[in-house]
Amino acid sequence: MNSIPRESRKIRIAAAIIADASGRLLLVRKRGTSAFMQPGGKIEAHEQPLDTLERELNEELGLVIDPATASPLGLFSAQAANEPDYTVEAELFMVSIESQPVPAAEIEEMIWLEPTAANGLDLAPLTRDLVLRLSGR
Template sequence: MPDAAYYASLPRTRGAAAALLLDDLGRVLLVKPTYKDGWFLPGGVIEAGESPLEACVRECQEELGLVPRLDGLVCVDWAPPRDSVVDAANVFVFGGAISGAEIEAIRLPADELSDHVLVAPEKVPELAPSHISRRMDPCLRGMAEGRAVYLEDGREPVFGVAEA
């Protein structure tokens, strides 16, 4: 029988999930929150008992008013604590597509998001905070290669050969 006190004593890591949605021109959909500066991928915190994929779909429904067409996981990024306020988190990014009709149908919740935009991937660093924009190139590469990439704070770690 598992020891409940032991499991309760283990550290907890927060999680978030986001959708990297590209239109037919390869532009990235970003949203602008009302409660913080910068532009972000649609997404948010993974709630208790929710899978990363469920969180991504729920957040897109809440933020965009639509269920995204996702092709799969493109990135897991370990995000370190920031500003002594934000705990470390595992961020799951799912890639997908968004059509012109879906873009026209976007309905933002006015209390949470003020705008949305489609931008060329190279323009993301001009709009998004650095911890978001660092993720962009590896995520796009993962999408193109049909695989997920692992990042730490938006950067690919260097894996070495273990010494014998």
């Protein structure tokens, strides 16, 4: 029997939906994993979701965003991609970027995905089940 209390099996994250002019979505894959997902990361105890998003986008992709331009989309839940038996609770934001992202930190790969071409690609459950639908697929 797992001794982790059920409530602590939730991972709170902030994540960005970033699309280019043609509607392709920016997805990242962390080192040592196979699933592509939205850029973002875990919300630290002292952070607000938008603070986390700013920090993570800068650390992972070298992006500096204007928080006033990030549009909150709401709180969404899905199975965690890389932690079995965990759920992610994601604060999602639509974000516009001015510069080209460059993978850094734990990001091993970055792609621009046409939402209708996602078949066969290993996607995190949040991306596969929610983000593609939100982006109009």
